Structures are given as C-alpha cells and as structure tokens.
Amino acid sequence: MDIRFRIRRYNPEDEAKARPYWQEYELKEVQPTDRVLELLHRIKWEQDGTLTFRRSCSAGICGSDAMRINGVNRLACKLLIRDVGSSVQVEPILGLPVLKDLVVDMEPFFAHYRRVMPYLVNEEAVPEDGRERLQTPAARSVYDDSTNCILCAACTTACPSFWANGEYYGPAAIVQAHRFLFDDRDRAEEERLAVLGEGDGVWRCRTVFNCTSACPRNIEVTRAIGEVKMAIRKGSPEGVIRPFSHEKH
Amino acid sequence: MLDSKLHEYDAVIVGAGGAGLMAALYASTGGARVAVVSKLYPTRSHTGAALGGIGAALGNLEEDDPLWHAYDTVKGGDYLTDQNAAQVLAENAVDAVVELEHMGLPFDRTSAGRISQRRFGGHTRNFGESPVRRACHSADRTGHMILQTLYQQCIKQEVAFFDEFYVVDLVMNGETVGGCVALELGSGDWHIFHAKATLFATGGWGRVWSFTSNAHSLTGDGAALPLRRGLPLQDMEFYQFHPTGLYGLGVLLTEGIRGEGGVLLNGQGERFMERYAPTIKDLASRDVVSRAIYLELRDGKGVRGRDYVHLDVRPSTVNRHLAEAGEERRIDEAYIIQNLAETLDTCRTYVGVDPLKEPMPVRPTAHYAMGGIPTNLCAEVTRDAAHTVVPGFFAAGEVACVSCHGANRLGTNSLVDLIVFGRLGGKRIAEVCAGSDLPPIAKDAAAEAQAAFAQLRASQGNSRPGELRQRLQETMMQNVGVFRTAETMQQALDELAELRDRYEKDLHIDDRGQRFNSDVMEAWELGCLLDLAEATARSALARRESRGAHSREDFPERDDQNWLVHSLISRDGDQLTLRHDKAVDFSLWEEEKARGIAEDEQHFKPRPRVY
Numbered sequence: 001m002d003i004r005f006r007i008r009r010y011n012p013e014d015e016a017k018a019r020p021y022w023q024e025y026e027l028k029e030v031q032p033t034d035r036v037l038e039l040l041h042r043i044k045w046e047q048d049g050t051l052t053f054r055r056s057c058s059a060g061i062c063g064s065d066a067m068r069i070n071g072v073n074r075l076a077c078k079l080l081i082r083d084v085g086s087s088v089q090v091e092p093i094l095g096l097p098v099l100k101d102l103v104v105d106m107e108p109f110f111a112h113y114r115r116v117m118p119y120l121v122n123e124e125a126v127p128e129d130g131r132e133r134l135q136t137p138a139a140r141s142v143y144d145d146s147t148n149c150i151l152c153a154a155c156t157t158a159c160p161s162f163w164a165n166g167e168y169y170g171p172a173a174i175v176q177a178h179r180f181l182f183d184d185r186d187r188a189e190e191e192r193l194a195v196l197g198e199g200d201g202v203w204r205c206r207t208v209f210n211c212t213s214a215c216p217r218n219i220e221v222t223r224a225i226g227e228v229k230m231a232i233r234k235g236s237p238e239g240v241i242r243p244f245s246h247e248k249h
Numbered sequence: 250m251l252d253s254k255l256h257e258y259d260a261v262i263v264g265a266g267g268a269g270l271m272a273a274l275y276a277s278t279g280g281a282r283v284a285v286v287s288k289l290y291p292t293r294s295h296t297g298a299a300l301g302g303i304g305a306a307l308g309n310l311e312e313d314d315p316l317w318h319a320y321d322t323v324k325g326g327d328y329l330t331d332q333n334a335a336q337v338l339a340e341n342a343v344d345a346v347v348e349l350e351h352m353g354l355p356f357d358r359t360s361a362g363r364i365s366q367r368r369f370g371g372h373t374r375n376f377g378e379s380p381v382r383r384a385c386h387s388a389d390r391t392g393h394m395i396l397q398t399l400y401q402q403c404i405k406q407e408v409a410f411f412d413e414f415y416v417v418d419l420v421m422n423g424e425t426v427g428g429c430v431a432l433e434l435g436s437g438d439w440h441i442f443h444a445k446a447t448l449f450a451t452g453g454w455g456r457v458w459s460f461t462s463n464a465h466s467l468t469g470d471g472a473a474l475p476l477r478r479g480l481p482l483q484d485m486e487f488y489q490f491h492p493t494g495l496y497g498l499g500v501l502l503t504e505g506i507r508g509e510g511g512v513l514l515n516g517q518g519e520r521f522m523e524r525y526a527p528t529i530k531d532l533a534s535r536d537v538v539s540r541a542i543y544l545e546l547r548d549g550k551g552v553r554g555r556d557y558v559h560l561d562v563r564p565s566t567v568n569r570h571l572a573e574a575g576e577e578r579r580i581d582e583a584y585i586i587q588n589l590a591e592t593l594d595t596c597r598t599y600v601g602v603d604p605l606k607e608p609m610p611v612r613p614t615a616h617y618a619m620g621g622i623p624t625n626l627c628a629e630v631t632r633d634a635a636h637t638v639v640p641g642f643f644a645a646g647e648v649a650c651v652s653c654h655g656a657n658r659l660g661t662n663s664l665v666d667l668i669v670f671g672r673l674g675g676k677r678i679a680e681v682c683a684g685s686d687l688p689p690i691a692k693d694a695a696a697e698a699q700a701a702f703a704q705l706r707a708s709q710g711n712s713r714p715g716e717l718r719q720r721l722q723e724t725m726m727q728n729v730g731v732f733r734t735a736e737t738m739q740q741a742l743d744e745l746a747e748l749r750d751r752y753e754k755d756l757h758i759d760d761r762g763q764r765f766n767s768d769v770m771e772a773w774e775l776g777c778l779l780d781l782a783e784a785t786a787r788s789a790l791a792r793r794e795s796r797g798a799h800s801r802e803d804f805p806e807r808d809d810q811n812w813l814v815h816s817l818i819s820r821d822g823d824q825l826t827l828r829h830d831k832a833v834d835f836s837l838w839e840e841e842k843a844r845g846i847a848e849d850e851q852h853f854k855p856r857p858r859v860y
Binding site for chain 1: 289290292293294295297298307344346347350351352353355356357358359360361362363364387388390393394397398401402404405435464465466497498500501591594595598599600601713714715716757758759760762763764765766767768
C-alpha cells in the first residue's frame with residue numbers, strides 16, 4: 001500500500017523554512033499494521049534526515065510523540081496506519097510554541113503541572129513497624145484512573161479553553177492533581193483545592209470532552225476534572241467518588 | 250573552540266530514570282547541590298516501561314526471606330552474581346519498596362491494605378522449593394509508577410533539571426572525573442557541568458539488536474563514553490533476551506502474565522516449559538525460557554510454522570493449569586482486566602489480539618544489559634580487578650555492573666537495582682561532596698566533543714545513519730543473539746568493522762543546523778552503538794563457555810574451573826583488550842562454609858542450575 005504524508009514543517013534557523021509550510025512525502029510498501037511513528041522514521045531515515053520529531057519508547061508509555069494526526073491528537077507510536085487511511089496529515093500539537101517541525105516547547109505545560117503540587121504530601125510519622133502505610137483496595141481504586149497519565153500533553157493541547165488562554169492549567173495538570181486529591185494518604189487537600197479553584201484552575205474547563213477523546217491512555221479526563229470541581233464545591237474530596245472498577249475500552 | 254557555558258555543582262546526575270532520580274534525591278537530601286541532566290524529559294525515561302513488579306521479600310501474602318531473594322538472584326545469575334551485591338540488593342529491597350510507598354507510590358493492595366505481591370520468574374521460597382509471591386506491583390505499570398513517583402519527589406525537593414541536554418563526554422583530569430560535557434539539544438549550545446561527583450544512570454543499549462523491547466533512545470551512550478576515556482566495561486557478553494516480546498514489534502509483554510498463571514504453548518498446543526523446567530515451568534529464569542522458545546522454533550514447533558509461540562492467559566487455560574497443579578486460586582476476566590491492563594491494551598492496539606479471547610504471539614526480545622560500568626556497592630566506578638575507585642565517578646542502574654545480576658538478571662530485579670543502588674550512590678555522593686573540593690578541569694574541556702560534532706554535522710558521504718544502524722542491529726541479532734558460536738561472532742565483528750569504516754568515512758547527514766538536530770544526534774548514538782556492539786561481540790567471543798544469557802553452541806557447558814570470573818574490556822588505542830582476572834564475590838557461600846554447613850547443604854555453592 002502506498003501512503004502520502006503531508007507534514008507541517010518549520011525551522012527558524014533556515015530563512016527559507018522560517019515560515020511554517022507543508023511538505024509532502026510518499027512511502028511505498030506500507031503495511032496496514034505499521035505505526036505512524038515507524039513511517040515518520042522511514043521518512044527521516046530513508047528520505048529526509050532534517051525531519052524533526054520527539055519519540056522514545058515507541059510503545060505508548062513514554063509520552064514523547066503526541067502529534068496532531070489528521071486533525072486529532074494521537075501518539076504516533078500508538079496509531080496504526082489501518083486506522084488512519086492512505087493519506088496522513090501530521091502537525092505539532094496546538095497551543096504550545098513550535099520550536100522545529102513537530103517539536104513544541106513543553107515548558108509551559110510542565111510549569112502548569114508543577115503548579116498543582118504533583119506529589120504526595122504527608123508529613124505524619126510513618127507506621128511504627130517501619131512498614132508501608134495501609135490503604136484499602138477500595139481507597140486505592142478511586143484514583144486509579146488518573147495514575148495512568150504519562151504527561152504527553154495530548155489532552156491539554158486538544159482543549160479549546162487552553163488554546164484560548166495558555167494560563168489555564170489544562171486537563172493534564174488537573175488529572176495529576178486529581179491523582180493526589182483522591183488518595184487518602186495525602187494531607188494537602190486544602191492547599192490543592194485552593195490552587196485548583198483559582199482563576200486559571202478548573203473553572204476554565206467548559207466540559208468540551210476533547211481531552212477525554214484525546215487521551216491515549218483512555219483516562220476519563222473530563223470526569224476527573226468534574227470530580228475536582230465537585231470536591232471544590234463540597235470543600236473536600238471525601239465521598240465525591242465511589243469506589244469502582246470497570247473495563248477500559 | 251566554541252563557547253560553552255560552565256555550571257558548577259557538587260554533583261551532576263546523568264540520566265533521569267529510576268536510578269538517576271533516586272540518586273538525585275539522596276544526594277540532595279544529604280546536602281549536595283545536584284543537577285540532573287538528561288537527553289529526554291525525565292518522565293520519558295525507560296524506567297516507565299517496566300511492567301510487572303519490583304521484588305522485595307515483604308512476605309505480605311506468604312512467608313518470604315531476603316536470603317531466599319538473594320539465593321534466587323545468585324542462582325538466576327548462574328553464579329556469576331557477586332554474592333555481596335545480591336545480599337545488599339535483597340536486604341535493601343524491603344526497605345526501599347516501603348520507602349517508595351511512603352513517597353506515594355500507588356501499589357496495588359491486599360485485602361489487609363498491604364502492598365500486593367505476585368509471582369515472577371525465578372523467585373522462589375526456601376531456596377528453590379516453589380514459586381513465591383515477591384513482586385510488588387501497581388497493575389502492570391509498576392515502572393511507570395516508580396518513575397512518576399520519583400520525579401514528583403524531585404519536584405517537591407526542587408532538584409535542578411536540565412532536560413534535553415545530551416551528555417557526550419566525560420571531563421577527566423588524569424584519573425579523576427570532574428564532570429561532563431553536554432549539548433543542549435534545543436539550541437545546539439554547549440555546556441560543561443563541573444562537579445565533584447558525576448553519576449551515570451543512562452540506562453542500557455537494547456538498540457544494538459534489531460528486535461528489542463528497548464526505547465529508541467537506549468543507545469548505550471553512558472557506557473560508550475567511559476570506554477572511550479580508557480575505563481573498562483564489565484561482563485559485556487551477558488545480554489538478556491526476554492522471552493515474551495510481542496511478535497513483530499519486540500514490545501515487552503510482562504513476565505507478570507506468567508506470574509498470574511499464563512503459560513507458553515508451542516504450535517502443537519503443548520506446554521513445552523514442562524520439559525525444560527519441570528519444577529517451576531514457565532517461571533524459570535529468562536535465559537532458560539528464551540532458549541527453550543528458540544529450541545522449539547528451531548524444531549519447527551512455532552505456531553503455524555512461523556517464528557513465534559503462544560502466551561496464553563485466558564482464564565479457562567490458567568484455571569485448568571491451576572487445578573492440575575492442585576492450587577486453589579482461580580482467576581476470571583475481571584481479574585485480568587484489573588491486573589494486566591497494559592498487556593490488554595498493547596495486544597489489542599498493536600496486533601489486534603484480545604488476550605481474554607485468544608493467546609498472544611511472542612518471541613524473545615533483546616531486553617537488558619547485565620554488564621556495564623563496573624562499580625562497588627556504593628555505586629563508585631571501579632577500574633580493575635582490585636576494585637580501584639575512579640575518583641569522582643559513579644554509576645547506577647542498567648548502565649552499571651555491580652554485579653548483582655551476574656550472567657542473567659531475574660525479573661523485577663532491575664527495578665530493585667535502580668532503587669537500592671541509586672539510593673546507596675546518592676548517599677555516598679553526599680558524603681564525598683561534603684569532604685572534597687571541585688577538581689580542577691581544563692578550560693577547553695568541551696573542545697573534543699565539539700570537534701567531533703562539527704565533523705559529524707559536515708559529513709558528506711553516502712551512507713545514511715539509519716541504514717548503517719539497521720545492518721548493525723541485524724548482524725547482532727543474527728550472530729550475537731540468544732545462541733552464538735565463534736563463527737557467527739567473528740562474522741558480526743567483520744561486519745561491524747566494515748560498518749565502522751563507512752561510519753567514519755562515508756556518513757551522510759542531511760541536517761546541518763544547530764537546533765534540535767536529531768539527524769546528527771542519531772549519528773552520534775550510532776557511534777555509541779558501534780562501540781557497544783563490538784565490546785559485546787569481543788567479550789562474548791573470548792568467553793569459551795555457556796553461562797546464563799551467554800549461550801555458545803560451540804561451548805555448550807558451563808565451565809566453573811576456568812570461567813567463574815568477570816570479564817573487563819577496555820580500549821587501548823584502536824584495540825579492545827580483555828582481562829579475566831576479576832574474581833566473583835562468594836561471601837554468602839564463604840559464610841556457609843565458615844558456619845560449618847555440610848557441603849551438600851550449602852545453598853550458595855555454585856551448582857548446576859535446575860529449575
């Protein structure tokens with residue numbers, strides 16, 4: 001099968017390429033089970049070494065290669081060609097400054113992440129026997145979904161509220177906050193809820209659900225944001241989520 | 250000479266996976282000013298791809314003992330494991346896992362609220378009696394959770410990160426390491442990190458082989474640099490092939506699948522591991538299982554005549570085998586969905602196989618380097634058989650060789666290694682930094698690396714890095730893979746020499762820019778791969794026996810008389826030279842002898858390995 005790629009390119013170092021432009025490539029003998037990342041590699045390795053993109057694990061867990069593929073945010077390593085068709089358009093994710101070709105500046109994204117205190121806070125003494133803190137399987141299950149996040153930014157850069165206002169923390173940072181807010185070992189709920197309730201926090205979410213459909217880890221992102229909103233309204237995360245277990249699709 | 254920006258720190262940690270982050274945490278809480286430098290964003294590190302669990306004798310579900318863990322580690326390593334290192338690993342594992350929990354790691358829980366544990370290959374109770382539940386897990390994304398948790402703690406402690414800074418040289422002053430040289434990928438700017446302590450935690454080099462579970466970025470840069478600076482690498486012939494790589498891709502399917510009761514079946518539907526490891530069957534150590542799969546395939550017993558076998562975790566299959574084994578435990582679909590979520594997602598996404606409904610196609614995949622930069626028990630790099638320390642230089646994690654894995658690593662022990670030796674390294678760094686000054690370094694410390702990059706960038710030949718890399722990977726897979734002979738290894742060495750020649754004289758580069766020049770970066774990585782492939786093949790050719798992951802068809806037997814010894818390979822001018830004078834540590838065995846335990850009851854005495 002032959003595949004036509006149309007890739008958004010930009011290189012501020014080179015005057016001729018310092019305005020974003022489209023470049024087309026053709027690939028022959030593509031298998032339906034080839035991943036988009038493999039094909040980007042074929043372009044780079046066989047045709048054009050200047051094509052620049054991030055990638056590492058190629059198995060959907062490192063979060064390096066979020067891209068806008070045929071208009072939808074995906075991980076290039078987790079998308080098979082049979083699910084995209086024979087013409088593939090690839091652009092950088094939206095809402096973050098483009099540095100070169102498909103590489104964007106991730107610093108604003110990680111700055112938002114750092115803002116929600118993305119770490120467990122618990123200064124209480126550890127158990128006297130020197131062993132683990134106890135947590136019931138039910139208490140563990142309520143924040144399970146948000147522990148799946150790989151910080152690939154696919155959700156945040158699919159969010160119209162984030163496009164409109166880059167100061168909005170964005171879905172990924174809120175998912176990270178959710179992961180600690182609903183962990184019964186954490187003791188920083190007040191501070192965290194205060195940060196999330198600020199002007200650039202959760203209330204900028206307009207429940208568009210783009211984040212949920214963009215998530216390559218199938219996290220129910222909009223639901224998580226909704227749960228954080230409910231916790232702010234109640235003044236506490238307690239009782240917002242009932243323990244559940246369900247299959248991911 | 251180009252400008253380079255000078256940074257002064259007490260300690261510079263290179264690599265931001267589990268070992269690097271743990272070392273950074275401990276060095277900084279110990280009072281050192283620490284910088285973490287990584288060619289990736291920390292959360293992209295390959296620790297995040299580890300799946301099934303981290304081994305620790307917590308005994309949460311059944312009786313366990315760190316000494317049993319140490320025994321399994323020594324036996325799994327085919328007795329090349331340094332026994333003092335295995336002991337430190339096993340004893341510290343308990344406390345290290347508990348510490349991860351205190352940091353917030355979301356382990357799965359038992360009904361009593363304790364950390365849940367599952368079975369894993371080669372982990373047994375009471376010195377090999379039967380499988381034991383030792384692997385602490387967070388579904389089948391344990392590594393992801395470890396990486397996230399450690400990164401979170403580093404943010405909490407405000408550790409300084411230099412993300413997407415690519416370390417390309419060690420700064421040495423005589424025999425002392427005084428920091429490293431880094432290229433800032435986004436800008437192409439040069440940086441010198443001047444430090445009292447430099448710790449390499451750069452991971453492995455699975456990209457030496459064509460079929461691998463490893464990330465594209467795992468090109469062994471951190472091992473190649475000290476080799477180029479005259480320091481040795483240890484036990485390079487021992488590279489692990491994990492039995493269950495997803496067919497066609499090499500992506501890892503966790504050993505935890507077999508830990509939960511999954512079985513390997515050949516094309517005839519036979520559970521062939523019963524023939525190779527009658528006691529613990531599918532949970533034998535990885536080298537044993539990978540060889541068994543190769544032998545089945547060679548025998549024409551692949552599925553549908555192809556070169557893969559099946560891994561079956563369907564509840565009906567698992568429950569039938571559990572019943573046959575007289576076990577009470579049974580599993581259902583909901584259990585698999587909860588505990589093997591990544592496995593389901595991986596198989597459904599990439600090969601359209603639903604493991605709840607049909608078996609998964611698997612074959613061995615290049616996975617883990619047991620060898621690497623030799624270190625002592627506190628992660629200080631050593632340079633010879635006498636364990637002489639290289640001042641200022643540390644290594645931890647996969648790039649290091651303590652050697653707690655010997656000739657073959659047990660599943661879960663890589664994560665244990667990261668946490669235990671990352672922590673010990675961090676502590677030692679804090680001590681060293683408190684009592685020393687910055688060593689003097691040359692002003693033009695970056696000059697050599699700058700010249701090498703300028704030369705790469707200007708390459709105008711005809712050989713694309715991608716083509717050379719593919720040939721390197723294919724020859725290593727075919728000739729220095731699960732099985733090897735003198736003939737195949739010599740063939741690999743001949744091909745590598747030809748590839749190196751083309752790399753040096755005929756390289757083709759398209760991208761001449763400074764910013765994010767991944768064309769040149771990949772070419773540099775290829776240079777590292779060439780060095781490591783050659784070091785691997787030379788080390789393997791020299792070892793005339795079969796042990797652990799090193800299986801020679803021309804020397805099929807283990808030879809303790811002549812080869813129960815570590816190898817050290819180092820560069821001397823243009824030549825790689827090998828020494829075999831570094832003794833294996835037998836301290837646990839010595840202790841048994843000193844306690845007067847009868848010979849046939851000594852657990853740590855090297856014996857033929859039977860599972």
